[in-house]
Amino acid sequence: METKELQELLKLINRLEFGEFKYKQGDIEFSARTKHYQSPRAGIPSGQFQQTSLPQAAPVLSPPPAQAQSPSPANAGSQSEESTAEKATADNLIEIRSPIVGTFYRSGSPDKPPYVKPGDAIEVGSVVCIVEAMKLFNEIESEVSGKIVKVVVEDASPVEYDQLLFLVDPNG
Amino acid sequence: MDYLKIYTSLDSTNKEAQRLLATGPVSSGLTILARHQTAGHGQYGRTWVSAPDSHLAMSIVYKPVDFDAIALPTIGMKVSLGIIRALKQIDPQLMPLIKWPNDIYVNGKKLCGILIENVLAGSRVQHSIIGIGMNVNESQFPSEIPNATSLFMNTGMSYEVEKIALILRQHMLTLLEKNKFDWKNEYDQSLFGLESLHAFQIGPDNVFAKAKGVSIQGHLILEMADGAIAHFGSHELKWEIS
Numbered sequence: 458m459e460t461k462e463l464q465e466l467l468k469l470i471n472r473l474e475f476g477e478f479k480y481k482q483g484d485i486e487f488s489a490r491t492k493h494y495q496s497p498r499a500g501i502p503s504g505q506f507q508q509t510s511l512p513q514a515a516p517v518l519s520p521p522p523a524q525a526q527s528p529s530p531a532n533a534g535s536q537s538e539e540s541t542a543e544k545a546t547a548d549n550l551i552e553i554r555s556p557i558v559g560t561f562y563r564s565g566s567p568d569k570p571p572y573v574k575p576g577d578a579i580e581v582g583s584v585v586c587i588v589e590a591m592k593l594f595n596e597i598e599s600e601v602s603g604k605i606v607k608v609v610v611e612d613a614s615p616v617e618y619d620q621l622l623f624l625v626d627p628n629g
Numbered sequence: 630m631d632y633l634k635i636y637t638s639l640d641s642t643n644k645e646a647q648r649l650l651a652t653g654p655v656s657s658g659l660t661i662l663a664r665h666q667t668a669g670h671g672q673y674g675r676t677w678v679s680a681p682d683s684h685l686a687m688s689i690v691y692k693p694v695d696f697d698a699i700a701l702p703t704i705g706m707k708v709s710l711g712i713i714r715a716l717k718q719i720d721p722q723l724m725p726l727i728k729w730p731n732d733i734y735v736n737g738k739k740l741c742g743i744l745i746e747n748v749l750a751g752s753r754v755q756h757s758i759i760g761i762g763m764n765v766n767e768s769q770f771p772s773e774i775p776n777a778t779s780l781f782m783n784t785g786m787s788y789e790v791e792k793i794a795l796i797l798r799q800h801m802l803t804l805l806e807k808n809k810f811d812w813k814n815e816y817d818q819s820l821f822g823l824e825s826l827h828a829f830q831i832g833p834d835n836v837f838a839k840a841k842g843v844s845i846q847g848h849l850i851l852e853m854a855d856g857a858i859a860h861f862g863s864h865e866l867k868w869e870i871s
Contacts, residue, residue, distance in 0.1 A: 458810045460700065467699040467845065480845075487813055487845040490860045556698035556752035558846070560864055582750070591847040591863045592731045593705050595698065595747045598755070615864075618699070 458485060471618045492617060551601050553623040555616040559590030563612045571612070577605045578629070585623055588616060597622075604629025632658050633798075635791065639663035642688035643746055643760040650690065650748075650756060657692035657756075660798050662791060669762055683766035683779070685790045689759045689798055691805050696754040701747060702847025704805065705730060708743055708759050710816045711801030716740075718796055720784050726821035729840070729849045730863045733763075734821050737870075738778035740764055761797060765790055776870065817842040828869035831861070835869065 458466075467489070470478050476494035480487050555561070563571035563586055572584050579585065580602045588595045607624040610616055639645050642661045649655050666686035691704075709727045716725040716733070728734045733741035744760040764770075764779035766787050780788055804812060817823070822840040829836055829851070838851040841858065848860040 459808045460696070460703075460810065461808075463703070463810050463845075464697045464700045468697070471699065484814055485811060488842075488850065488860075489845050490848070494860075496857065496859075556749055557701060558862075584748075589864075591702050591705055592743075593701055593745045593747060595701065595749050598748060598750045600751045 458482075549627070550606055551603065551625040551627050552621050553585060553597070553599060553601075553625060555588055555618065555620045555622055556597070557588055557590050557595065558618050559588040559595070559616060561610045561612070561614055561616045561622065562587040562589060563608065565596075571608075573605045573608070573623070575605050575607060579603060579605060579625065599625070601625055601627055603627040632656065633660045633662065633791075633795070636661070636663045638665040638667065639686075640668040641666060641760070642669070642686050643744060643758050644668075646688045646690050646758045646760075647746075650758075655690050655692075655756075657690060658798075658802055659690040660794065661688045661690075662686070662794050664790070666762075669760075682790055683764070683781075685761065685763040685765050685793055685797075687761050687794045687797070689761075689801060691757045691759060691802070693754050693757070693805070698747075698749050698752045698754055701754065702845070703810075704747070704754075704757055704759075705743070705745055705847060706816050706843065707804040707807075707812070708745065708761075708801055709733065710812060710819060711804045712741060712743070712761070712763075712797060713819045714804075715793075715797045715800040718800070719780070719788070719793065720786075723780075723783060725819075727816070727819050728821040728868065729843055730847065735778055735783050738776050740778050740780070740783075759801065763793070763797075765793055813845075822868075830867040830869055831865065 470489050470491060474493050476491055478489045563573075565572070565587065572586055573579060579599050581600060583599045584596045585599050585605075586597050588597060603625040605623060606626050606629070609621050609623060616622065636645065639661075642663050645661050645663075646655075646659070649659070649661075663686045665681055666684070669686055693704075709731070712733050713725050713727060716723050716735075723735060725740065726734050728739070731743040731745070732739050733743075741761065741763040744762075746758045746760070748755045764777060766781045767779040768781055770777040780786070780793075820840050820843065824839055824841070826837045826839055829838055836853065838853050841850040841852050844850055844860050848862055849866070851859050851861060853859055
């Protein structure tokens with residue numbers, strides 16, 4: 458398996474609505490779980506294993522709160538094959554979506570102002586936020602120019618793959 | 630060597646890499662080394678200045694080609710494994726382990742920390758700045774950081790920081806540029822806590838669990854006391870290390 462195939466496989470895992478994926482071929486072995494994953498033990502009383510009470514120990518089992526709050530009509534149904542993170546909405550606003558699962562931050566550090574706020578003009582290449590995952594800090598640059606209309610996600614909330622982050626007016 | 634820039638003193642090698650990227654073209658593989666770093670990240674959260682040429686502070690700029698953000702966790706894994714390979718080359722007696730997600734431990738103590746900052750345009754990774762802090766020639770640490778160790782404290786040898794940096798660079802870049810996905814078993818086998826019980830703080834609970842590996846999404850896979858297998862992101866658990 459090569460890097461390109463691995464990337465395609467990971468995208469597929471994120472799009473499909475199954476809970477767990479396991480791969481084994483020769484020496485290569487790996488697994489992945491999605492937000493659809495349901496613990497087979499969920500609902501079983503933890504009994505003698507109270508100390509390790511698993512249900513709340515695995516937050517992956519339930520959708521993060523930010524996802525429930527975020528209106529993402531375009532996220533329902535199937536996604537296009539294109540990997541571009543921007544999509545046009547009905548009222549001609551451009552959406553900036555999260556390219557990864559992680560934690561959304563509006564600024565580079567807690568003592569710094571947000572990269573962007575509603576009304577700000579952005580250019581192609583302007584940093585709009587950080588999505589942190591597994592201690593990798595990812596600055597997200599805009600691929601469009603325009604005006605920030607809405608910041609959809611609260612600072613420091615968990616975000617899902619392809620979750621809506623910003624609405625941008627390209628004519629703003 | 631135009632791929633290696635050595636500075637007497639820098640605020641942080643990652644910040645210098647950002648400045649270079651902002652002001653002109655930078656080739657993939659450019660490595661920045663600071664003999665003295667004044668504002669490095671992850672330096673135990675306190676101002677602690679080590680003797681010159683004892684601590685290694687470096688950053689590597691890596692520009693992947695046509696790389697989708699979905700596979701970003703593999704960059705962190707390759708960097709960790711590259712450091713493990715480099716340390717084994719420096720001293721085959723060393724038993725370095727990856728304390729998921731971004732520390733390297735030797736004999737139960739922290740030798741090295743990793744801070745990776747990526748820039749994404751949409752879902753495409755433009756570049757990664759891979760920051761490494763490693764304790765090399767320190768003979769002791771202040772009592773406030775009892776969990777730190779250095780190469781010297783493990784081998785009794787002193788090292789040229791620049792030579793160590795080049796060995797690290799070579800192993801990391803070799804793995805990063807490797808197209809074939811055949812290094813994952815070696816990564817899992819290098820995990821701290823693999824198949825042994827360790828204490829973790831998970832939400833409000835303190836639990837004992839065994840690490841089984843890391844998922845391809847970068848999550849730590851744990852076997853809980855009741856035998857259940859659970860995956861955790863880095864914000865969902867903390868190692869409890871005495």
